[in-house]
Amino acid sequence: MYNNFKRVVHLMVPKRIIFKVEPYLRKVFSITKKGHNHCCTICNFKAKQWILLPNQDLLCPNCGSISRDRRLYLIVKKEFFTPSCNVLDFSPSRSLFRQFKREKNIQYTASDLSGNFIADAKYDITSISKESNSFDLILCYHILEHIVDDEKGMSELYRVLKPNGTLLIQTPFKEGKIYEDYTLTSETDRLKHFGQEDHVRIYSVAGLKERLQNVGFKIEILQFQKEVYFGFSDNETILKATK
Structure with a gap:
């Protein structure tokens, strides 16, 4: 029922209106x-059940967060909530954006170039219009698989991160080596080879780690397991990159 209702709303209601009324609709639902x-x-909502999405992810019925949102928020809250922490977040989910904006313990900036997410800025990740050493924490979740010149993007992330700052990064992963083929330009081919129409590669954990190290980052690979109560997914991998 939820997925059908969402589909109808997105067909009938302009995106800017959805962004405004979504929290109220979710409260009712x-x-x-x-x-x-x-x-x-x-959002601390206590639920009798999560909403099961077509991709088997678990959605919070109150704020709309999915599994990776909830784990990321908990990590940031536990490790990085200080009044002086300057955070840059690329294309955050609406649930994360709204919650981070409420927090008084961080200085939070969201960026989205596509116009598909709520954001404060429109930074091109391959040419970020900020001074070097600007941010204590950068969140880059499911972004680099969209970027053709990903190594330039990584270099920019390194540049704007403060010394001893942290980049938390996640993409879809596969076993083996990175798979990319720049001759595949149609949405049909990219969907077939990379799993989504606007993806240009699939990383391996080792491959992403190596590329991040090549621009100067020190890398720690974080592995997480399933947690039913909080709706965390199984075998989730996050790369923690420090400058």
Whole structure:
């Protein structure tokens, strides 16, 4: 029911209106989902069940967060919430954007070049219009698989990160080596080879680690397991890159 309702709303309602009214619609919808079996780390909503999405991810009925949003928020909250922490977040989910904006313990800037996400700025990740050493923490989730010149993007992330700063980065991963083929330019080919129409590669963990190291980052690979109560997915990998 949820997925059908969402499809109809997106067909009939302009995106800018959806962004404004979505929190209120979710509040109404979530009334029927209240319970004690699960808890969202972002909005603290107690749910009797998550909403199961077609890709098998678990959606919070109250704020719309998915599994990786909830884990990322918990990591940032535990490790980086200080009043002096200057955060740059690329194309965040709406649930994360709204919650981070409420937080008084960080200085938060969201950037999105596509216009598909709520954001404060439109930085091109391959040419970020900020001074060097500007941010203590950068969040780059499911971005680099869209970027043709990803190594230039990584160099820019390194440049604008402060010394001893942290970049948390995640993409879809595969076993083996990075798979990319720049002759594949049609949406049909990219969907077939990379899993999504606007992706230009699939990283391996080792391949992404190597490219990040090549521009100067020190890398720690974080592995996480399933947690039913918070709706965390199994075998989730995050790369923690420090300058």
